[in-house]
Amino acid sequence: MQLEIMDTTLRDGEQTEGVAFSKQEKLAIAKKLLNLGIHRIEVASAGTTKEEFDAVSSICRWAKKNNYLKNIEVLAFINKKSIDWIYESGCRTANLLCKGSLRHAKEQLGKTKKQHLEDVKKIIKYAGSKDIDVNLYLEDWSNGMKESKDFIYYMLDGLQNSDIKRIMLPDTLGVLSPEQTYSFIKEIKEKFPGKYDFHAHNDYGLATANTIHAVLAGIDGVHATINSLGERTGNASLIEIAVVLKDIYNIDLGFEESKYQEMSDLVAGLSGKKPSYNVPIIGKNVKTQTCGVHADGDQKANLYKTPLTSPGRFSKEKIKYALGKNVGKASIEMNLKDLGIELSSKQIKILRDEVAEIGQKKEQITQPDLLFLIADLFEQPEMVPFKILDCIIKTEINGERSAYVKIDYKGNIMKQKAKGDGGYDAAMNSIKKMLSKKGIEPPKLLDYNVTIPPGGETSALTLASIGWKYNNRKMQSHGIETDQTFAALKATEKILNLILRNGNEYIKK
Incomplete structure (x- = not known):
């Protein structure tokens, strides 16, 4: 079985509250997804803003040049305007949004099933006149199977001779169980043979499980997003699906899994929605054991x-x-x-x-914290070769931001002043200048988070958590202070000691 994955991070994923990708961001994500090996990507909804049109046009120009145009899809609606929008953008595949339940057809569109079917056929024919391939979404299909199965049968029967590449079966509100997903897909494929996709949502936390059961039922394609972005509680996780299929069901989709973390980090950074620490596969705690046993x-x-x-x-x-x-x-x-x-x-x-x-x-305790504990507990100052002795930060709203920093590096007292975009940046520039004189390259800052406990007290302790990369190794350090800049400097002091201490020189017992 050749299972297809359609990623909808750039369409359904962008329906996550607060997420809006720019033209350049959409193009960057699209390239990464296709280079990862994803079979198809849904990049937008037709008929929206000029910025969205420009983004889709940019993706399609790149895709055409690199033989990926057939892999690009755009959500369309039952009107000629959206088909024209897709055609003019350069895309040649429309994912036509139709109704998959009688309730939706009657209450939202005010149409009978016969009227709705005729409308759909007209748009499919119009799209064909422009050489646009059509895939067909049956929105709210899951509730349709539960409450108005005759409506779905009527639609599928009436569309059998239409020029449709595939029918897409969405669990729009995430209401199915894995058992229902399996049963309903088996039923549809037996009664109406053809090519089908399944589109899961995670409202009950079952999106990945439902997607796996759809595969077991013989579905031809499944939809997913990076980091489970999507409407409300999100869509199924593309990375989870790929890894579960490979490790547990021996279905290898052929994706480059060495790029999963990079893909997740890119989408997290551009969307502003970071995965939880305990998210499977790509969460920061995946390879962290807490129990001593x-x-x-x-x-x-x-x-x-x-x-x-x-x-x-x-x-x-x-x-x-x-x-x-x-x-x-x-x-x-x-x-x-x-x-x-x-x-x-x-x-x-x-x-x-x-x-x-x-x-x-x-x-929170990290490896850099151990060095300070060992130095304090066992009076071994060599564990901490770098100390920040003093730091004076000057910040003006419309003027200079600078920092004077005094350090002790292996008994050598050094001083430096530097400017920066803010207090911490200026202090780091001062430290970098001093370390460069010793031929030392500091680590690269990857991630910077500041946590302030609830309560609103201005004197509350602040936790600065900083992610670093040094010699291709990722590390974390924390600092606690009432001032967030000095909390960040404490975290910096800890990571520099971890790097500067020669790890091959063992402490004698």
């Missing part, structure tokens, strides 16, 4: 590793062992090994108890 099992025989945690798969780092209240001896030892640090059994116990106590207070 798991760390112990992996240390002894990789007892808690799965295909999802294989090092390098999906362009992710190797598995991490979290440092919190549930930390065990093995978790501490695995992190120390990663840092290139040796401690005695007694020191490891002391360090584990300290980490557990900090974790009990719900504070």
Whole structure:
């Protein structure tokens, strides 16, 4: 079976509240999706803004030049204007939105089933006159199968001789169970043989499960989005579907899974909607074990590793062992090994108890934090070769933003002033100038998040969480302060110590 995936991140995904991709962003995402190996992409709804028209035209020009035009699709409506819009944009495939339930036809369109069918046939014929291929959505098909099956049968029977490439069956409101999905698709394909797609929504959290059951029922294509973007609770996750089919059902779609993380990060960055930390496959916690028992099992025989945690798969780092209240001896030892640090059994116990106590207070602990804890607990200042001794930041609304920073690097006191776009940027520029004098290249900042606890107190502690990349390795550091800039500088101090400390020099017991 040749299963097709149609990605609708740029159409249904953009119906996520607060998401609006620019022309350049849509083109960038479209290129990435097609280069990933996705079979078809739905890039817009016809008849919207001039900016949307320009975006679709740009995608189609690129697609035509690179032999991808047949892979580009646009949502159309039952009017000639939307078909003209698609034709003029350069796209040659229309996904025609029709009704899949009697209630929708009567209450929303005010049409009988006969009137609706005739309207649909006219638009299909008109699209054909412009050499536009037509796929047909039966909107609210899932409720139609539940409440007005005769309407769906009437539509499918009446369209059998129409020039349609495929019928698309949407669970528009995400109301189906996996069992219903399987049963309804089997029924449709047996009664009306043809090519069909399934389009899931995640209102009950079943979008991926329903999509998998559609595949098992013999569906020809499924729809999905990157990061589950979409109306209300979103669509099925393209990456989840691809990995589940490959790992559990031995159906390899042939996508380059090493690009999944990059694809997810791109869409997250451009949409402003970041996936939760515990989202399967691409969540930040996918390769993080918190329980000490798991760390112990992996240390002894990789007892808690799965295909999802294989090092390098999906362009992710190797598995991490979290440092919190549930930390065990093995978790501490695995992190120390990663840092290139040796401690005695007694020191490891002391360090584990300290980490557990900090974790009990719900504070986040990262590998860079371990260096500071070791330095404090065991009086080993070599763990912290870099210290920010002073920082004075000057910020004017319509003027200069600058920072004076004083550091201690391995006993050498250094001072530097620099300008920047803001206080933290200016301070970082000062630090970079000082490190460059020592031939040190700082890490690249990937992600910057500031968290302030609810309550509205201006004196509340601020948590700065910063993601970094250094020598192709991604790392995280945290800093806590009442001032968010100084919280970020604490996080910076921690990551620089992790990098500057020579990981091959083990601490003697």
